[in-house]
Amino acid sequence: MSAQKLSRRDFLKLSGLTLGATAVACSGLGYAATRTPRLATPELTFRKDDSMNQHILITYATRAGSTAEIAVAIGETLAGRGFGVDVKPVKANPALDGYDAVILGSAVRMGNWLPEMVDFVKRNQIALGQLPVALFTVHMLNLGADETSHAARLAYLNSVRPLLKPVDEAFFAGKIDLETLSFVDRLIVKMVGAAQKNSSLGDLRNWSEIQAWSSVVF
Numbered sequence: 444m445s446a447q448k449l450s451r452r453d454f455l456k457l458s459g460l461t462l463g464a465t466a467v468a469c470s471g472l473g474y475a476a477t478r479t480p481r482l483a484t485p486e487l488t489f490r491k492d493d494s495m496n497q498h499i500l501i502t503y504a505t506r507a508g509s510t511a512e513i514a515v516a517i518g519e520t521l522a523g524r525g526f527g528v529d530v531k532p533v534k535a536n537p538a539l540d541g542y543d544a545v546i547l548g549s550a551v552r553m554g555n556w557l558p559e560m561v562d563f564v565k566r567n568q569i570a571l572g573q574l575p576v577a578l579f580t581v582h583m584l585n586l587g588a589d590e591t592s593h594a595a596r597l598a599y600l601n602s603v604r605p606l607l608k609p610v611d612e613a614f615f616a617g618k619i620d621l622e623t624l625s626f627v628d629r630l631i632v633k634m635v636g637a638a639q640k641n642s643s644l645g646d647l648r649n650w651s652e653i654q655a656w657s658s659v660v661f
Contacts, residue, residue, distance in 0.1 A: 489522030520657035
């Protein structure tokens with residue numbers, strides 16, 4: 444699959460749509476327009492009685508729930524390998540004490556990891572620097588095997604990679620369900636899809652790929 448880019452004309456269209464959506468958000472319809480439907484943000488523990496097992500924290504940032512579900516799947520696989528695993532949303536600001544390794548996962552918005560995950564990394568940079576850290580990114584664009592797509596994927600981590608020394612990085616295709624997005628985000632997704640003449644909606648997650656990575660990380 445070739446890289447998916449917006450032309451200058453399409454970018455201006457998208458910018459105009461975003462500004463229009465923002466205007467709606469600032470009107471009397473603002474709350475309804477910007478409110479994201481309630482999402483499940485699971486906080487789970489996979490632990491066995493053996494206290495000698497290594498403990499891993501998986502913390503994630505999600506917008507539509509896809510990244511949360513991937514985080515849980517990774518946790519289940521790691522637990523099957525004998526690790527004790529906690530899966531927590533980054534908005535819960537999980538403490539890093541007592542963990543032997545950390546996995547950070549985030550969805551992508553406007554070409555970057557979500558702000559709450561970037562802020563978490565900045566706040567915990569010293570502690571994370573003392574632990575093995577692996578990263579996974581969930582995205583819907585730049586899915587191709589070509590060099591341009593590869594470079595675009597790597598750029599998603601530009602805001603956090605300089606702060607960390609990750610032992611591994613993974614990139615997983617995600618899922619877009621319009622019902623889980625705010626009004627503004629739905630407009631943006633539809634505009635991007637029309638501009639790029641593709642239908643990136645739906646569930647593109649490859650669970651075998653996710654399990655394979657979870658089977659070898661750490």
